Amino acid sequence: MTFRDEVASWLAEHLTGRFAPLVGTGGPGREHENVELRREWEKELATGRWIGIAWPREVGGRGCSIEEQVVFYEEYAKAGGPARINHLGEQLAGPTIIAFGTQEQKDRFLPGILAGTELWCQGYSEPNAGSDLAGVRTKASLVDGEWHVDGQKTWTSLAHLAHWCFVIARTDPSSSRHKGLSFLLVPMDQPGIEVRPIIQLTGTSEFNEVFFDDAVTASDNVVGEPGDGWKVAMGLLAFERGVSTLGQQVGFTREYADVVELARANGTFERYEAELVDAWASLQVLKHQALRTLNTDQATSNGVEANVNKLLWAPWHKKLGELAMKVSGSAAMLTDGELTPLQNLFLFTRSDTIYGGSSEIQRNVIAERLWKLPRDTWTAT
Amino acid sequence: MTEIDDLRSAVRDFLTDNAPVRSNLEDNPSTWKRLSSEMGLTSLPVEDAPLSWLAAVIEETGRVLLRQPYLPTVVAATALKAAGDEQHLAGLADGSLTAALALDGDLTQVPHGLEAGIVLVAKGDELWVCEETAVEPLETLDLTRPAARIQVSAGRHVGSALHARDLEHISYAAESVGAAQRVLELVVEHLLVRTQFGRPLGSFQALRHKVADLTVLLEAARSSTWYAAGEPEDFAVAAPLARALASEAFVTVTGEAIQLFGGIGFTWEHDAHLFFKRAWTTALATDSKALKKLAFDRSGA
Numbered sequence A: 001m002t003f004r005d006e007v008a009s010w011l012a013e014h015l016t017g018r019f020a021p022l023v024g025t026g027g028p029g030r031e032h033e034n035v036e037l038r039r040e041w042e043k044e045l046a047t048g049r050w051i052g053i054a055w056p057r058e059v060g061g062r063g064c065s066i067e068e069q070v071v072f073y074e075e076y077a078k079a080g081g082p083a084r085i086n087h088l089g090e091q092l093a094g095p096t097i098i099a100f101g102t103q104e105q106k107d108r109f110l111p112g113i114l115a116g117t118e119l120w121c122q123g124y125s126e127p128n129a130g131s132d133l134a135g136v137r138t139k140a141s142l143v144d145g146e147w148h149v150d151g152q153k154t155w156t157s158l159a160h161l162a163h164w165c166f167v168i169a170r171t172d173p174s175s176s177r178h179k180g181l182s183f184l185l186v187p188m189d190q191p192g193i194e195v196r197p198i199i200q201l202t203g204t205s206e207f208n209e210v211f212f213d214d215a216v217t218a219s220d221n222v223v224g225e226p227g228d229g230w231k232v233a234m235g236l237l238a239f240e241r242g243v244s245t246l247g248q249q250v251g252f253t254r255e256y257a258d259v260v261e262l263a264r265a266n267g268t269f270e271r272y273e274a275e276l277v278d279a280w281a282s283l284q285v286l287k288h289q290a291l292r293t294l295n296t297d298q299a300t301s302n303g304v305e306a307n308v309n310k311l312l313w314a315p316w317h318k319k320l321g322e323l324a325m326k327v328s329g330s331a332a333m334l335t336d337g338e339l340t341p342l343q344n345l346f347l348f349t350r351s352d353t354i355y356g357g358s359s360e361i362q363r364n365v366i367a368e369r370l371w372k373l374p375r376d377t378w379t380a381t
Numbered sequence B: 001m002t003e004i005d006d007l008r009s010a011v012r013d014f015l016t017d018n019a020p021v022r023s024n025l026e027d028n029p030s031t032w033k034r035l036s037s038e039m040g041l042t043s044l045p046v047e048d049a050p051l052s053w054l055a056a057v058i059e060e061t062g063r064v065l066l067r068q069p070y071l072p073t074v075v076a077a078t079a080l081k082a083a084g085d086e087q088h089l090a091g092l093a094d095g096s097l098t099a100a101l102a103l104d105g106d107l108t109q110v111p112h113g114l115e116a117g118i119v120l121v122a123k124g125d126e127l128w129v130c131e132e133t134a135v136e137p138l139e140t141l142d143l144t145r146p147a148a149r150i151q152v153s154a155g156r157h158v159g160s161a162l163h164a165r166d167l168e169h170i171s172y173a174a175e176s177v178g179a180a181q182r183v184l185e186l187v188v189e190h191l192l193v194r195t196q197f198g199r200p201l202g203s204f205q206a207l208r209h210k211v212a213d214l215t216v217l218l219e220a221a222r223s224s225t226w227y228a229a230g231e232p233e234d235f236a237v238a239a240p241l242a243r244a245l246a247s248e249a250f251v252t253v254t255g256e257a258i259q260l261f262g263g264i265g266f267t268w269e270h271d272a273h274l275f276f277k278r279a280w281t282t283a284l285a286t287d288s289k290a291l292k293k294l295a296f297d298r299s300g301a
C-alpha cells in the first residue's frame, strides 16, 4: 500500500460516523465551529499517529519525508479534514522544543501534542509590539525557582482553548530590543492569567487578549538560555519550507472552484472571465512556487522563498474573496446572522496580509535579505 | 550544485565575456560560432538534453539580450526532433544552419528572419518546414532582436504545430525571466550606490518595496517557467501560462527600472532601454491574456 493510499484509507475510515459533521469545518475565521468535536478529532488523529508526521522518530514523530508530508496534506484536504485545532502546538511549539529544548522539555511537552491532549497558543504580539516584535514589554523574573510573568499579550489565537502558551517575555529588565528576551512555556489554567475574547470583523471570535498578572511557570520552562528568546522565536522561521502551503492550496483550489462554479451557474462568468482566468493563473503560480521552494536546499535557497510565498498567496486570497462577492452580486451583502462560506472568505482574508508578518514587513525582508538594501531608519530628534 | 547549475554558470561566464549586452547591438558571427561549435550549446536538443537545460541556457541568453538566433534555432531543432523529422537536425546542431519561427503564421515580421536557413511556419495548427525565398530586413525599435519580412517555399509538412508552439512559449518565458533578472540586479546596484538626501536611494522604503514587488513578480514567473521547463504532465498548460506571466513580468520590471534609475535610465547610453525594448518585442508578440485563457481551457478548470 502506498503512503497516499494509507492516508486516504485511514481518513475514509475515521472521518465518518460521529466525526462526519467535521468535514470542511474550522479554519481561519471559522475556528469557533465544532470546537469540542475537533478536540476529539485531534485525539483520533493521534491514535493513527498522524500528529507530528514531520517530527523525527526519536521524539515520537513519523519522520516523514517532504514528499510524504505533501501527500498527507493533500489527502487531508481532499478528504475535507477539519482545520487542526492544535496547529500552533504541532507546527510551532513542538518544532521549537525539538530544535531548542532540553531532553526533559521534550519528554514533558511533546507527548501531549502528539496525543492531541495539550493545546497551545502563541504569545508574541502585544499592544505595543506588533510588526516590531522586539518591542515586547511583558516581563518575567525568577523568584524562588519560578518565573513570574506580568504583562499583556494580544491577538492571541485560540488562547481560550489552549493549555499552554509560548510567551516572549523580557527577563532582563535592563535590556532593550532583541536582547534580554526569553521564550517561556506558561500553563494557561492559573489564577494569574485572564483571557478575554476579541470579536473580529467577521463577527466571530478566535483571538484574545491575554493578561498576565503574576502568572507563574516552573524555572525549567524556558526554551534555550534565558536571554536567547529572540533567537529561539526566530529560529523556527528557518525551518519553514512551505510544505503546509501545498496543503493550503488544496483548500484554495476548492474555494476557487466554488467561485467559478457560482459564476457559471449564475451567468456572470463572461463578465468576470478576465479576473477568473487571472485568479486561476495565479493559483497555478502558487503551486509552482511551492514546488520550487520544496526542491530548494540550503545551497540554492535565496533565503526569501517563504516571504515570496506569503506575498503571492495572501493578496491572492484576499482578491479571491472580493471576486467571490462580485460574482455573487448585491445579495452577497445579505445575511441571516451566519456568514456563508463565501462571505467568510471575503471577510477573513482581510487578515491574511496582516498576520504572520504583514505584506509590508515581507517586502522589507526581501529588500534586506535578498538584495541587501539598507534599512529605512528614522531617528527621533 | 547540480549539473544544471554548472551549465548555467558556464554559459553565464561565456556570454558575459563574449556577448555582453552592448555587443548585441551589432551582429557578431564569431559569437555564434563559438557558442555552437566551441560550447556545443546548439547541439543540446539533438543530444536529448532535458528541456530544463535548454531553458536554463536561454535564460542566460536573456541576461545579455543575445542577438544571435539561439532561441529559434534550438526550438526548431527540439520540435523537429520530437516530430521525428531528421533532415535538418545535423545542421541545426552544429550551428551551420539557423532557424526562424513563424508559429503564428505571420511572415510580415519574423524575428531573426533575415539570416534563417529554415523557417518553421504554422499554417493553422499544422507545422511546415520551409525555406526563405525572399527577405526584406525591417528596422525595429528593438536594437537587439532583428526582424524581417519574408516569403517562403511551399515546404514540407511535419505534423502538428501545437507542441512547437509550447516549446516556443517556454523558451520566451525563460528568456524573459533571465533578462528581467539582470535588469533587477542592475537596478539594485544603482540603488545601493546612488545617494540623495544624504542616504542611498535603496534605503527609501518606497523604493525598497517597489524592488520587493518586482522581485515577487519575477520569482513567480521564474517558478512557473522552471515548472514548465521540467516537462510536467500538464506541460501544455504550464508552457503558455509561463510565457504569459514571464512576458508580463519582463515588461513591468523593465518599465519600472527606467523609473528607478531616474534620468540616467532615460538615456541612450544606458542599457535600460535595450531591455525595455526587448520586453516590448516579446510582449507584443505574446497575447498574454489569450495565452492565460488557452492554459485555463486546456486545464479543464
Ligand SMILES: Cc1cc2nc3c(=O)[nH]c(=O)nc-3n(C[C@H](O)[C@H](O)[C@H](O)COP(=O)(O)OP(=O)(O)OC[C@H]3O[C@@H](n4cnc5c(N)ncnc54)[C@H](O)[C@@H]3O)c2cc1C
Binding pocket: A121, A122, A123, A124, A125, A126, A129, A130, A131, A132, A154, A155, A156, A157, A158, A207, A351, A354, A355, A356, A357, A358, A359, A360, A361, A364
Ligand atoms: C487573525 C489574526 C491572528 C493572529 N494570531 C496571533 C497569535 O496567535 N499570536 C500572536 O502573537 N499574534 C497574532 N496575531 C498578531 C499579528 O502577528 C500582528 O497583527 C502583526 O504582527 C501586525 O502587528 P500589528 O497588528 O501590531 O500591526 P502594526 O505592526 O501596528 O502594523 C500596522 C500597519 O503598519 C505596517 N507596518 C508596520 N511596520 C512597518 C514597517 N517597518 N514598514 C512598513 N510598514 C509597516 C503594517 O504592515 C500594517 O499595515 C494575529 C493577527 C491576526 C490578524
